[in-house]
Amino acid sequence: xxxxxxxxxxxxxxxxxxxxxxxxxxxxxxxxxxxxxxxxxxxxxxxxxxxxxxxxxxxxxxxxxxxxxxxxxxxxxxxxxxxxxxxxxxxxxxxxxxxxxxxxxxxxxxxxxxxxxxxxxxxxxxxxxxxxxxxxxxxxxxxxxxxxxxxxxxxxxxxxxxxxxxxxxxxxxxxxxxxxxxxxxxxxxxx
Numbered sequence: 061x062x063x064x065x066x067x068x069x070x071x072x073x074x075x076x077x078x079x080x081x082x083x084x085x086x087x088x089x090x091x092x093x094x095x096x097x098x099x100x101x102x103x104x105x106x107x108x109x110x111x112x113x114x115x116x117x118x119x120x121x122x123x124x125x126x127x128x129x130x131x132x133x134x135x136x137x138x139x140x141x142x143x144x145x146x147x148x149x150x151x152x153x154x155x156x157x158x159x160x161x162x163x164x165x166x167x168x169x170x171x172x173x174x175x176x177x178x179x180x181x182x183x184x185x186x187x188x189x190x191x192x193x194x195x196x197x198x199x200x201x202x203x204x205x206x207x208x209x210x211x212x213x214x215x216x217x218x219x220x221x222x223x224x225x226x227x228x229x230x231x232x233x234x235x236x237x238x239x240x241x242x243x244x245x246x247x248x249x250x251x
Contacts, residue, residue, distance in 0.1 A: 061147055063139050068199040073113070073124040073218070074131065075199035076138065078146045083116050087201040089217040090114040099153050104141045110134050115200060115218030116152065122199035122218040171206050179244045180207050186241055187214075191234055202234070203251075210246035212238060 064077040088099070091113055096102035102114045105123060111134075113124030123138050125131060144150075172180050187204055195202050200218030207213070214230065235248035 061143060063142050063146075065135065065139070066199070068122065070124070070199075072127070072129075073122050073199055074135065074138070076121045076123065076142055077119060078121070078142055080119070080146060082119055082121055083152065084118075087118075087203075087217060088116045089201070097154075100150055101141070101145045101152060104145070105138060108134065108137050108141070111138075113218075117196055117199070117201060117218065120196075120199060171208065173208060176207055176244075179242060182242050183207060183212055183238060183245065186238060190237065205251035207245075210244060212245055212248045213251040214248060215251045 062079060064079070066075040066077065068075050090096045090099065090102045090106070093103075093106045096106045096114060099114075099116075101121075102116075105111050105114050105121075110125050110129040111123055112126045113122075115122040115124075121142060125134055184204055187202065191202055195216075200216060203215045203217060205213040205215055212235075214234065216230070230248050230250060235245075238245040238248060
């Protein structure tokens with residue numbers, strides 16, 4: 061097995077591609093060791109000490125290193141953990157009694173006005189077809205959190221969370237696209 065590594069716009073984050081599916085559906089962002097308790101792989105990565113974030117995408121794992129960390133020393137350790145995990149076909153999440161899976165709940169959303177259902181559907185369609193694939197290429201994801209009074213609430217995840225260019229991505233890229241296709245959108249805010 062060979063694991064490819066790609067840089068991301070966030071200098072603290074590298075994207076690792078194991079050449080196979082990581083998550084069949086959705087994504088999962090681990091921001092600290094407590095979050096990582098849901099996944100043996102995330103726990104192992106956080107145990108390295110220099111890791112401050114782990115993100116699972118469809119076919120990649122993004123790892124964020126703490127300030128002052130040396131990727132030249134950390135990268136081989138991350139690759140070794142990923143190789144061990146994928147070669148052994150270990151589970152991505154800890155099983156819970158009753159065959160449940162330990163996947164913590166997503167962040168709270170800002171809610172939607174039921175009268176805006178058509179607008180929300182348009183926003184979600186654009187996010188799914190145009191925005192999420194581009195953000196995934198950079199080792200992250202974007203999650204819809206709500207639409208109220210013209211404002212779309214989104215949260216950046218993975219490599220995009222804490223990236224120096226994430227504010228510009230939200231305000232210039234995503235806000236411009238949504239305003240163009242959905243005139244009811246007046247602003248995009250980080251949730």
